Amino acid sequence: xxxxxxxxxxxxxxxxxxxxxxxxxxxxxxxxxxxxxxxxxxxxxxxxxxxxxxxxxxxxxxxxxxxxxxxxxxxxxxxxxxxxxxxxxxxxxxxxxxxxxxxxxxxxxxxxxxxxxxxxxxxxxxxxxxxxxxxxxxxxxxxxxxxxxxxxxxxxxx
Amino acid sequence: xxxxxxxxxxxxxxxxxxxxxxxxxxxxxxxxxxxxxxxxxxxxxxxxxxxxxxxxxxxxxxxxxxxxxxxxxxxxxxxxxxxxxxxxxxxxxxxxxxxxxxxxxxxxxxxxxxxxxxxxxxxxxxxxxxxxxxxxxxxxxxxxxxxxxxxxxxxxxxxxxxxxxxxxxxxxxxxxxxxxxxxxxxxxxxxxxxxxxxxxxxxxxxxxxxxxxxxxxxxxxxxxxxxxxxxxxxxxxxxxxxxxxxxxxxxxxxxxxxxxxxxxxxxxxxxxxxxxxxxxxxxxxx
Numbered sequence: 001x002x003x004x005x006x007x008x009x010x011x012x013x014x015x016x017x018x019x020x021x022x023x024x025x026x027x028x029x030x031x032x033x034x035x036x037x038x039x040x041x042x043x044x045x046x047x048x049x050x051x052x053x054x055x056x057x058x059x060x061x062x063x064x065x066x067x068x069x070x071x072x073x074x075x076x077x078x079x080x081x082x083x084x085x086x087x088x089x090x091x092x093x094x095x096x097x098x099x100x101x102x103x104x105x106x107x108x109x110x111x112x113x114x115x116x117x118x119x120x121x122x123x124x125x126x127x128x129x130x131x132x133x134x135x136x137x138x139x140x141x142x143x144x145x146x147x148x149x150x151x152x153x154x155x156x157x158x
Numbered sequence: 159x160x161x162x163x164x165x166x167x168x169x170x171x172x173x174x175x176x177x178x179x180x181x182x183x184x185x186x187x188x189x190x191x192x193x194x195x196x197x198x199x200x201x202x203x204x205x206x207x208x209x210x211x212x213x214x215x216x217x218x219x220x221x222x223x224x225x226x227x228x229x230x231x232x233x234x235x236x237x238x239x240x241x242x243x244x245x246x247x248x249x250x251x252x253x254x255x256x257x258x259x260x261x262x263x264x265x266x267x268x269x270x271x272x273x274x275x276x277x278x279x280x281x282x283x284x285x286x287x288x289x290x291x292x293x294x295x296x297x298x299x300x301x302x303x304x305x306x307x308x309x310x311x312x313x314x315x316x317x318x319x320x321x322x323x324x325x326x327x328x329x330x331x332x333x334x335x336x337x338x339x340x341x342x343x344x345x346x347x348x349x350x351x352x353x354x355x356x357x358x359x360x361x362x363x364x365x366x367x368x369x370x371x372x373x374x375x376x377x378x379x380x381x382x383x384x385x386x387x388x389x390x391x392x393x394x395x396x397x398x399x400x401x402x403x404x405x406x407x408x409x410x411x412x413x414x415x416x417x418x419x420x421x422x423x424x425x426x427x428x429x430x431x432x433x434x435x436x437x438x439x440x441x442x443x444x
Contacts, residue, residue: 057373064373076374080367104357111366113356123412124355130407133355140355140410 022143025101025118034105035094040116040143045151053145053152060100060115060141060149070156081112086158096153100146115141115149183369183376185220186227190438193233196327202434207334211365215435218378221368222444226390230442238319238388238440241312241395245320248313255303263301268324275325275437279426281337287422289398290318309417315395318386319440326439330383332429345427348420354411360428363405380405381432382425384441391444398425 021042023029028036054062055074063071065080087096099106102114116139124133141149190198200217204210219227229235250261264270279289288296294317295306307314334342349360363372364380371377385398399416402424406413414420 061373076371078371078373080370080372111358111362113358117355121353121355121357121411122351123353125407125409125411125413127410128407130403130411130413132412137355 025116025139028101028116030098030105031094033095033098034103035092035098036101037094039147040097040101041147043144043147045144045147045149047148047152047155049145050148050150050152053141053149059145062149065112068156084153084156087156088154089157091153093150093154097146097150100141100149100153113140115139116143116146183371185216185369185378186222186224188220188227190217190219190227190230192231192326192439198327198438199329199434199436200438202329202432205430205433207433208431211361212368212379212431215381215432216368216379217381217383217432217435217438217441218443219384219438219441221376221378222442226442226444230438230440236388236440236442237390238386238395238442241316242319242323242440245316245318248317249320253302253304254298256301258302260297263297267320271321271324273325273328275322275439276328276331277333279422279429280333281341285337287338287341287419287426289417289422289425290321291397291417292422294318294321310397310400312395315386315397318397319395322386322437323439325437327436329434329436330429330432332426332433334426334430338426341423341426342430345423345425348424349427352409353406354409356409356411358409360405360424379431380428381435382428383432383435384438384443387438387441387443389443398428 023038023040028040029038030036051071053059054068055071057064062068062084063074063077065078067077067079067083067085068074069083069085071077091099095106099112101116103110103112104114118137118139121133124137125131126133126137185201190200192198198217200219202215204212204215219230229237233239246267248260249267250259252259252262261267275290279287279292282288282293286292291307291309291314294314298304299306307317332338352359352362360380363377368377368379382398382401385401386395388394389396397416399418399421402421403413403416
């Protein structure tokens with residue numbers, strides 16, 4: 001697994017104009033193993049909102065690739081990645097945050113997209129329009145949405 | 159390739175996960191016989207140049223529902239034929255400053271166009287890689303003095319359907335050596351490039367994960383032997399490049415244009431991945 005250098009200090013995040021406590025995608029503080037210890041927002045995640053994000057196509061759409069037995073009402077769950085049941089038994093909060101922000105730091109070359117990542121990409125687009133991305137390409141999920149998803153994942157114990 | 163699940167791991171994991179919902183699903187075990195007389199080869203041995211990337215080739219037909227597969231088994235039920243027949247009619251319509259039709263130069267479409275789909279795209283006399291659409295427009299502009307058709311126009315699709323039908327039941331057999339080799343190499347590189355904000359390559363879906371489900375979609379090997387094909391979801395005929403545009407766009411990427419050099423090269427490479435599968439003439443997908 002590739003090691004990445006921690007990029008910028010939290011002070012710079014403030015200067016960059018993000019919401020007071022919010023960590024911008026390029027300023028995330030990674031640990032060697034692909035985990036992120038610190039909350040991206042300082043505001044506790046809401047698991048109910050996390051569940052919604054994970055099952056909404058236009059948001060996380062995690063169920064496109066993962067089965068979640070705890071969500072029996074969600075139709076057509078994909079099977080590209082491992083089932084997420086018991087994820088909180090296998091991973092710590094910091095590891096789960098890292099997996100959702102950019103799983104490629106944990107699993108090199110994985111198929112799973114980085115949900116809080118703004119580059120570098122090859123020919124990034126403007127969402128699903130097929131057009132070129134704007135200069136200020138937004139991550140797929142916001143910092144608080146990431147925290148909400150992590151909060152939901154932490155409920156997945158067997 | 160990068161780290162990924164092997165097919166056996168997926169199968170084992172899916173077996174454990176049974177009860178949770180979807181599981182890896184075999185391509186449907188069925189035989190495509192059209193009009194009760196033409197048997198189409200929809201599975202084939204993988205060609206050597208794939209170097210083991212696919213254990214066996216399957217047409218996308220095997221990954222669709224029973225109703226969809228059935229629509230392709232009888233030309234009366236196949237929604238392509240309304241358009242295909244317009245293409246057949248167009249074949250003998252004189253147009254342009256030369257007042258000539260395709261038939262004036264090529265004669266009977268059933269004879270002159272037999273096998274053409276199976277070798278497309280190919281390198282032309284001037285050394286450029288051309289798709290069928292390019293050859294058609296070359297005749298229109300240079301020999302008929304007529305206007306070029308847009309790549310994804312209905313006129314163009316009608317004609318490519320009519321021409322493709324003449325190769326129905328013949329195996330895909332594109333040239334990838336000699337002058338085609340450099341185009342093929344570039345197409346291959348593109349196939350494995352991870353595009354867009356989702357950082358996904360063609361191979362991620364159609365090589366690493368065929369047989370798996372992305373939400374409700376049963377992923378096929380992304381073969382092009384059935385193109386142009388009728389897509390029920392779009393209620394219309396879809397060209398090869400049009401499908402590529404859609405798949406690249408779905409990776410949250412800036413896509414390439416239909417008719418771009420990049421897509422011609424990708425078309426050649428993807429065609430070569432289906433070498434040995436029969437041309438379906440007019441596929442139906444959902």
